[in-house]
Amino acid sequence: SAVISQKPSRDICQRGTSLTIQCQVDSQVTMMFWYRQQPGQSLTLIATANQGSEATYESGFVIDKFPISRPNLTFSTLTVSNMSPEDSSIYLCSVSGARTTGELFFGEGSRLTVL
Amino acid sequence: AQRVTQPEKLLSVFKGAPVELKCNYSYSGSPELFWYVQYSRQRLQLLLRHISRESIKGFTADLNKGETSFHLKKPFAQEEDSAMYYCALSRGGGFKTIFGAGTRLFVKA
Numbered sequence: 001s002a003v004i005s006q007k008p009s010r011d012i013c014q015r016g017t018s019l020t021i022q023c024q025v026d027s028q029v030t031m032m033f034w035y036r037q038q039p040g041q042s043l044t045l046i047a048t049a050n051q052g053s054e055a056t057y058e059s060g061f062v063i064d065k066f067p068i069s070r071p072n073l074t075f076s077t078l079t080v081s082n083m084s085p086e087d088s089s090i091y092l093c094s095v096s097g098a099r100t101t102g103e104l105f106f107g108e109g110s111r112l113t114v115l
Numbered sequence: 116a117q118r119v120t121q122p123e124k125l126l127s128v129f130k131g132a133p134v135e136l137k138c139n140y141s142y143s144g145s146p147e148l149f150w151y152v153q154y155s156r157q158r159l160q161l162l163l164r165h166i167s168r169e170s171i172k173g174f175t176a177d178l179n180k181g182e183t184s185f186h187l188k189k190p191f192a193q194e195e196d197s198a199m200y201y202c203a204l205s206r207g208g209g210f211k212t213i214f215g216a217g218t219r220l221f222v223k224a
Contacts, residue, residue, distance in 0.1 A: 044214075
């Protein structure tokens with residue numbers, strides 16, 4: 001298993017500002033993912049954070065809006081840029097377990113409210 | 116395209132009654148299917164995976180490739196089963212996972 005810590009756990013932000021969410025894992029992992037969970041909605045994959053290279057974004061998500069860093073195998077950041085109220089969501093960091101199981105482990109999430 | 120469908124947003128049953136949470140998927144290859152659960156004020160966690168064919172907390176789920184379904188079942192629901200349940204699909208091996216909309220299970224005393 002993997003223990004994942006996310007910071008901040010919640011924040012209230014002003015429109016037009018940017019916020020960076022940090023994700024720290026207690027062990028080295030190959031695959032790290034960022035999900036968004038909008039109010040009352042399911043989880044939507046934003047991107048796969050790749051160590052040493054640019055993140056792989058899903059359809060509808062772009063690097064300018066959600067820049068991601070992955071400097072090593074235990075840490076990643078997601079920035080939500082130029083925020084609007086539509087960005088109010090829970091942002092979740094997750095990592096993949098053993099390659100043979102496909103299980104995901106999740107952080108507690110970062111709840112962002114944009115005013 | 117990959118898709119996971121959970122038709123019920125809310126399912127309410129009495130304690131001791133059987134419960135079935137429905138999940139259908141769309142995928143052209145051989146997916147790995149999972150059920151994740153989120154209890155109140157806890158993080159999302161794996162409940163069970165189809166490849167293990169195990170029973171966790173009395174829950175089972177059988178992959179039916181003909182019907183492309185992976186319904187979650189428990190013969191006797193308990194109050195502590197009240198939670199949000201997500202069906203998920205992955206190509207496995209750490210590839211990206213997509214989630215259904217989720218079903219909130221409420222077990223009444």
